[in-house]
Amino acid sequence: MTGFPMFGLVLAVGVFALSSGSAILGLDKWSGCGIIESGSNVPTMFKVYAPGQWEPMLTDVTDNIHLPDSVVANLKTAVSSNLNGCSAHSANYFLGKIALIARGGCFFSTKGLMAQQAGAVAMIAYNNEDLNEIGLLGVGGQRQNPGIPGYLIQQSEGLALKSRLDSGETLHVSCSWKPIKVWYGLPADSPEANDSLVIYNYGDQAMNWTMETKRWHMLADTFYAWNLTAAPSSAFAEGGSPLGSAQALSGWTTFNGSADLDDVATLQQLPFPFPHYLKYYSQVWVSSDGLLDFDSSFVQGALTSLSSSDGQNALIAPLWDNLTCNGCRINAAWSENATGVSIMAIRFQGMSFASSASAEPLTFEAWLYEDGRVSVVVESFPSSEASRSSIKCGLEPASGKSMTVRPALSVGSSLPWGSSPFAVSFTPWFMPRKNGNATVPAGGNVTLEGAFEMAAGLQGYLHFYTSENPASWYDRTPVRISQRIFRYFW
Incomplete structure (x- = not known):
C-alpha cells in the first residue's frame, strides 16, 4: 500500500x-x-x-x-x-x-x-x-x-x-x-x-x-474504508515460522498446537503502539474465535465477554465466529515494509467452525500496520461454509462519542468466502506514521x-x-x- x-x-x-x-x-x-x-x-x-x-x-x-x-x-x-x-x-x-x-x-x-x-x-x-x-x-x-x-x-x-x-x-x-x-x-x-x-x-x-x-x-463516517484485494504472500512458512526478515513474537504458548482451542484468549504485547481509531494500544487480547480486542477488561470467551453490546468495543474482527480446532496454531511475527512501516501479522492456522462437520482447513492472517491500517488475508476457507452468515469481519471503535466513528463489522456479508485466497484491507483516511x-x-x-x-x-x-x-x-x-x-x- x-x-x-x-x-x-x-x-x-x-x-x-x-x-x-x-x-x-x-x-x-x-x-x-x-x-x-x-x-x-x-x-x-x-x-x-x-x-x-x-x-x-x-x-x-x-x-x-x-x-x-x-x-x-x-x-x-x-x-x-x-x-x-x-x-x-x-x-x-x-x-x-x-x-x-x-x-x-x-x-x-x-x-x-x-x-x-x-x-x-x-x-x-x-x-x-x-x-x-x-x-x-x-x-x-x-x-x-x-x-x-x-x-x-x-x-x-x-x-x-x-x-x-x-x-x-x-x-x-x-x-x-x-x-x-x-x-x-x-x-x-x-x-x-x-x-x-x-x-x-x-x-x-x-x-x-x-x-x-x-x-x-x-455523521456516519466510519474513519476506515474497506477494499477487497488479491491475497498477498503469507508472512509465514507452512510450519508457522516467519518468512524472510520477519521476527517471531514470543509468549504465544497457549496457542502452540498441542491442545484443543475453544473460546481461549491470551493477552499479547504488541511490538509497536497500534493506533486503533487514533487511540494507541500496547497490547491486545487474541481470541481463538478470530477476534482481537484492545479492551483490557476482556476475558476468555466470545460475545458475552465484550464490555458493551452497543458497537463500541475497541476491537478488530479478522474472521470472528465460534471457532475451534484440534492441534491448530496461532502465532505472530513482525517486520517492516518497503516504506518503513512496521507490520504485525497474526496467523490463525488450521481452524474450523465449531458447528461444522467439514474437514476443510480454515486459515487466515490479520496484519496490523503501525499507521493504523489493517489487512485480513484469507488463505483457505471450507467451501461448504461459503454462505455462512454468522461471520463478523471489520472494526469497532472504543467509543462513538465523537460522531466521527461508527462500527464496521458488517463487511463479512460482502466477502467471497468461497473464493479464497483473497484479502480485505481497512484503511483509515488519516494515518499517523x-x-x-x-x-x-x-x-x-x-x-x-x-x-x-x-x-x-x-x-x-x-x-x-x-x-x-x-x-x-x-x-x-x-x-x-x-x-x-x-x-x-x-
Missing part, C-alpha cells in the same frame, strides 16, 4: 501534563483564538471552541489561497444594546479589531457579517452555556458567507473577557484559520508543497496528547509523520484533546486539514 500523500508534523504538544505543573499548547496551524497575556508573546488558547463552517472559503478557493490566514489584534466587545451582534454596528466600530459577541438572536454567519461590515478582522462569539456541543458554526438564511473567520468559545471564558474589557483593560488576541495543506497530483516543479504542523509546548512539564479526526458533515503518541518534554518538540488516504472528503479536522481520556468530545483544539487536487487550467 503506497501512494499516500505525506506531511510532517513537528510537535511540542502541551495537551495534558504528565506531572504537576503546567502545559501550554501552541500551534502554527490551527482553527481558533487565544489570548496573549501581558509579559508573553504566545497565545494561551481558549479551551473549548468551534470554528466557522465558512472558514475553508477564506483559504481554499482560488482567489484566497495566498491571503493572510492569521491575525493578532485587540479585542472589543459590542455595545450593551447589541451584545449578540445581530444588528448593524456603528460604522467602523470594530475597525481593525476582533469582535466579541454573545451567542443568540441570529445565525452565527449573521454575527460574522455584521462584525465584518463594522471593520472587524475576526469574530469570537461566547456560548450561553459552558458545555459546547457545537462543532462548527453554521451558515444560515439567505446571507452570504462572512469574509472574516468566526469562532465560538465557552461561556465562562467569554464573560471573563467581557468583564476585563468593561473594566478598561486592553486585551491582545491571536486568531488563526490556517489549515494543513495536503496536495494530490502535485508536479515536481510546483512551488506548492505539503504542509507541516508545528505544535509548541510552552509549559514547564512533559506532556502527551490524544487526538481524533472529524469530517464535516458526515511516526510519533503519534510520543511524550513531549517541557519546552521540547517531537516530529509526527502522517499520511492521508485519497478519499477523505477534502475537508476534515484533527482534534487535539486536553486530557488523555476525555469524558466528552467537546474539549478540543481543532486543526483543519485541506486536501487539494492539482489541476492545470488553460
Whole structure:
C-alpha cells in the first residue's frame, strides 16, 4: 500500500501534563483564538471552541489561497444594546479589531457579517452555556458567507473577557484559520508543497496528547474504508515460522498446537503502539474465535465477554465466529515494509467452525500496520461454509462519542468466502506514521509523520484533546486539514 500523500508534523504538544505543573499548547496551524497575556508573546488558547463552517472559503478557493490566514489584534466587545451582534454596528466600530459577541438572536454567519461590515478582522462569539456541543458554526438564511473567520468559545471564558474589557483593560488576541495543506497530483516543479504542523509546548512539564479526526458533515463516517484485494504472500512458512526478515513474537504458548482451542484468549504485547481509531494500544487480547480486542477488561470467551453490546468495543474482527480446532496454531511475527512501516501479522492456522462437520482447513492472517491500517488475508476457507452468515469481519471503535466513528463489522456479508485466497484491507483516511503518541518534554518538540488516504472528503479536522481520556468530545483544539487536487487550467 503506497501512494499516500505525506506531511510532517513537528510537535511540542502541551495537551495534558504528565506531572504537576503546567502545559501550554501552541500551534502554527490551527482553527481558533487565544489570548496573549501581558509579559508573553504566545497565545494561551481558549479551551473549548468551534470554528466557522465558512472558514475553508477564506483559504481554499482560488482567489484566497495566498491571503493572510492569521491575525493578532485587540479585542472589543459590542455595545450593551447589541451584545449578540445581530444588528448593524456603528460604522467602523470594530475597525481593525476582533469582535466579541454573545451567542443568540441570529445565525452565527449573521454575527460574522455584521462584525465584518463594522471593520472587524475576526469574530469570537461566547456560548450561553459552558458545555459546547457545537462543532462548527453554521451558515444560515439567505446571507452570504462572512469574509472574516468566526469562532465560538465557552461561556465562562467569554464573560471573563467581557468583564476585563468593561473594566478598561486592553486585551491582545491571536486568531488563526490556517489549515494543513495536503496536495494530490502535485508536479515536481510546483512551488506548492505539503504542509507541516508545528505544535509548541510552552509549559514547564512533559506532556502527551490524544487526538481524533472529524469530517464535516458526515455523521456516519466510519474513519476506515474497506477494499477487497488479491491475497498477498503469507508472512509465514507452512510450519508457522516467519518468512524472510520477519521476527517471531514470543509468549504465544497457549496457542502452540498441542491442545484443543475453544473460546481461549491470551493477552499479547504488541511490538509497536497500534493506533486503533487514533487511540494507541500496547497490547491486545487474541481470541481463538478470530477476534482481537484492545479492551483490557476482556476475558476468555466470545460475545458475552465484550464490555458493551452497543458497537463500541475497541476491537478488530479478522474472521470472528465460534471457532475451534484440534492441534491448530496461532502465532505472530513482525517486520517492516518497503516504506518503513512496521507490520504485525497474526496467523490463525488450521481452524474450523465449531458447528461444522467439514474437514476443510480454515486459515487466515490479520496484519496490523503501525499507521493504523489493517489487512485480513484469507488463505483457505471450507467451501461448504461459503454462505455462512454468522461471520463478523471489520472494526469497532472504543467509543462513538465523537460522531466521527461508527462500527464496521458488517463487511463479512460482502466477502467471497468461497473464493479464497483473497484479502480485505481497512484503511483509515488519516494515518499517523511516526510519533503519534510520543511524550513531549517541557519546552521540547517531537516530529509526527502522517499520511492521508485519497478519499477523505477534502475537508476534515484533527482534534487535539486536553486530557488523555476525555469524558466528552467537546474539549478540543481543532486543526483543519485541506486536501487539494492539482489541476492545470488553460
